[in-house]
Amino acid sequence: MDIRFGKEGNTLIVYLDGEIDHHTSMMIRERIDSRFLMEPVKNILLDFSKVTFMDSAGIGLILGRKSKAASVGGDLKIRNPRPEIRKILKLSKIDSMIV
Amino acid sequence: MKPINKMKIEFWSISANESFARVVAASFAAQLNPSINILADIRTAVSEAVTNAILHGYPDEQGIVQMECTLYPEHIEIVIQDFGKGIDDIEKARIPLYTSRPELERSGMGFTVMETFMDSLEVQSEPNKGTKVIMTKRLI
Numbered sequence: 001m002d003i004r005f006g007k008e009g010n011t012l013i014v015y016l017d018g019e020i021d022h023h024t025s026m027m028i029r030e031r032i033d034s035r036f037l038m039e040p041v042k043n044i045l046l047d048f049s050k051v052t053f054m055d056s057a058g059i060g061l062i063l064g065r066k067s068k069a070a071s072v073g074g075d076l077k078i079r080n081p082r083p084e085i086r087k088i089l090k091l092s093k094i095d096s097m098i099v
Numbered sequence: 100m101k102p103i104n105k106m107k108i109e110f111w112s113i114s115a116n117e118s119f120a121r122v123v124a125a126s127f128a129a130q131l132n133p134s135i136n137i138l139a140d141i142r143t144a145v146s147e148a149v150t151n152a153i154l155h156g157y158p159d160e161q162g163i164v165q166m167e168c169t170l171y172p173e174h175i176e177i178v179i180q181d182f183g184k185g186i187d188d189i190e191k192a193r194i195p196l197y198t199s200r201p202e203l204e205r206s207g208m209g210f211t212v213m214e215t216f217m218d219s220l221e222v223q224s225e226p227n228k229g230t231k232v233i234m235t236k237r238l239i
Contacts, residue, residue: 022150023114029204055146059206084139091215092208
């Protein structure tokens with residue numbers, strides 16, 4: 001899993017490239033959380049354009065980061081998930097977070 | 100119905116093997132040329148079952164996880180088994196959003212994903228003997 005960061009206004013953009021499962025989610029969580037603390041931002045946008053797989057570990061990851069953003073008055077959104085990832089987001093009732 | 104192919108592997112309960120197991124199961128199922136969507140469902144369900152075996156079967160130690168795949172003319176049966184801690188209350192574990200490991204940011208959606216993405220799901224478990232998950236999926 002490769003992670004790159006960008007910033008637009010008060011939003012941290014996280015470009016994820018690879019697979020999200022229990023194995024990779026721990027590292028992704030640490031990378032996002034430490035960057036979110038460093039940057040003067042309150043929102044998080046997860047760019048899923050290059051995410052090739054996600055299981056329910058990704059749901060925990062997303063909800064945890066949403067909670068971090070909410071703790072500073074911000075929000076979390078997801079963009080460009082593949083159809084199979086959209087399916088698991090919908091099953092978990094968080095597909096409304098897709099922009 | 101008579102099987103047309105069968106395979107069985109076992110691996111250590113370490114998280115790096117989650118991707119290994121789902122790739123192997125999907126590759127085996129691919130012999131019947133199922134759709135990409137069906138293969139994606141199998142990958143996701145296997146990942147959930149193997150993660151459960153690793154996290155909940157062996158929370159404090161390393162153990163062995165077995166995966167057995169049997170191919171039939173129109174469907175696949177996948178059995179994932181650990182020999183660890185077992186599940187005290189299977190019905191409770193299958194409730195959507197229930198997790199016994201909230202500190203790990205687990206969503207509690209593992210069994211719900213398996214049930215939704217596969218055609219059938221059976222869970223057998225006994226405390227201190229382990230857990231066996233049996234799933235089937237129609238391939239054509």
